[in-house]
Amino acid sequence: MAVSNFLGVFLVVEIIVSGLRFGADGLSMNYYMMNCPFAELIVKNTVNRALQSDPTLAAGLVRMHFHDCFLEGCDGSVLIDSTKDNTAEKDSPANLSLRGYEIIDDAKQQLEMQCPGVVSCADILAMAARDAVFWAGGPVYDIPKGRKDGRRSRIEDTFNLPRPTFNSSDLITMFGQHGFSVQEMVALSGAHTLGVARCSSFKNRLSNFDSTHDVDPALDSDFAKTLSKTCSAGDNAEQPFDMTRNTFDNAYYNGLLRKAGLLTSDQTLLAGPKTRGIVNGYAMNQAMFFFDFLQAMVKMGLLDVKEGSKGEVRANCRKIN
Numbered sequence: 001m002a003v004s005n006f007l008g009v010f011l012v013v014e015i016i017v018s019g020l021r022f023g024a025d026g027l028s029m030n031y032y033m034m035n036c037p038f039a040e041l042i043v044k045n046t047v048n049r050a051l052q053s054d055p056t057l058a059a060g061l062v063r064m065h066f067h068d069c070f071l072e073g074c075d076g077s078v079l080i081d082s083t084k085d086n087t088a089e090k091d092s093p094a095n096l097s098l099r100g101y102e103i104i105d106d107a108k109q110q111l112e113m114q115c116p117g118v119v120s121c122a123d124i125l126a127m128a129a130r131d132a133v134f135w136a137g138g139p140v141y142d143i144p145k146g147r148k149d150g151r152r153s154r155i156e157d158t159f160n161l162p163r164p165t166f167n168s169s170d171l172i173t174m175f176g177q178h179g180f181s182v183q184e185m186v187a188l189s190g191a192h193t194l195g196v197a198r199c200s201s202f203k204n205r206l207s208n209f210d211s212t213h214d215v216d217p218a219l220d221s222d223f224a225k226t227l228s229k230t231c232s233a234g235d236n237a238e239q240p241f242d243m244t245r246n247t248f249d250n251a252y253y254n255g256l257l258r259k260a261g262l263l264t265s266d267q268t269l270l271a272g273p274k275t276r277g278i279v280n281g282y283a284m285n286q287a288m289f290f291f292d293f294l295q296a297m298v299k300m301g302l303l304d305v306k307e308g309s310k311g312e313v314r315a316n317c318r319k320i321n
């Protein structure tokens with residue numbers, strides 16, 4: 001039953017996606033079929049192996065792809081290391097807790113041996129995030145490939161990431177600037193079904209919240225105690241977003257209904273008049289969440305992609321050629 005459901009979703013999306021003209025004409029589902037036929041398989045095996053030894057890295061890969069796409073487009077810029085003359089995106093405070101770089105390096109190394117100079121780091125990251133979602137129990141989906149790697153990665157660009165203190169209208173505005181509907185924004189936020197945030201990302205909710213409240217009134221009082229306990233171990237102490245941090249499911253939305261959303265930007269989705277109904281829907285219907293999520297992820301993976309001579313295929317994902 002579950003399997004046939006997934007297959008159904010997969011087929012429908014296959015049709016939707018192949019019928020789409022990607023604003024990017026050079027991208028296609030079988031981009032590597034001729035010159036690196038095992039690219040998908042190599043990435044998948046590498047991701048599976050890494051997640052078997054550390055399941056928490058699924059979250060890392062999904063978040064890294066998001067940051068990559070929101071800054072300068074999905075062009076692998078988030079993977080670049082800082083140099084003497086340039087402080088890269090990854091060294092911003094917002095990106096400091098990104099994890100999973102080694103998995104991308106590992107896949108890249110194998111791909112360079114099989115088919116040197118062919119598979120971009122941006123595509124490896126997009127495929128790895130996709131495989132991580134499936135590995136954690138989420139929907140399976142195919143993505144177009146053919147992204148080129150960018151040559152710019154600057155810390156200044158990271159102001160373009162949403163902040164954990166954003167309210168629903170801030171989120172609607174920022175995601176809208178990237179072409180996402182309210183529904184797509186709420187579905188993408190569901191990626192917080194995986195992983196953790198550090199105390200520094202939510203401690204503003206626990207004391208001196210605003211002029212009339214010490215603790216954020218949108219926060220369940222027992223959950224507030226749990227968070228205070230977590231934070232007693234310091235700013236870097238980690239708190240899972242939902243009760244199943246390594247499983248891709250709709251527990252995140254059910255948590256919001258219990259006022260147990262971790263960040264302001266999570267709980268606000270229940271408070272906002274335009275987002276509340278969508279949260280209720282996803283909490284009730286996981287298949288609907290999966291379906292909307294995978295479509296929004298395919299769309300996110302196409303943000304400002306670089307094609308042809310606008311980019312390159314890096315030999316090392318951490319360095320511009």
Ligand code: HEM
Pocket residue numbers: 058059060062063066097098099162163164165166171188189191192194195196197198199200201263265
């Ligand atoms: C809606 C606006 C969003 C905000 C304000 C936001 C903010 C954050 C913050 C503050 C953290 C924790 C960082 C830390 O404390 O170390 C986090 C973690 C995470 N975010 Fe988001 N995020 C948003 C949307 C997204 C989207 C669209 C995705 C992916 C599609 C995503 C995927 C993740 C994942 C998987 C983690 C856990 C990472 C880990 O455990 O290593 N987020 N996010």
Ligand SMILES: *[C@@H]1O[C@H](CO)[C@@H](O)[C@H](O)[C@H]1NC(C)=O
Pocket residue numbers: 167168169170
């Ligand atoms: C959301 O926050 C912005 C400031 O970031 C504020 O101007 C706006 O009034 C807030 N909206 C709601 C609905 O609280």
Ligand SMILES: CC(=O)N[C@H]1CO[C@H](CO)[C@@H](O)[C@@H]1O
Pocket residue numbers: 092093094095155156158159161162163164
């Ligand atoms: C969300 C967040 O913390 N963004 C920060 C990322 O890094 C830049 C540069 O240091 C800051 O200006 C942002 O506030």
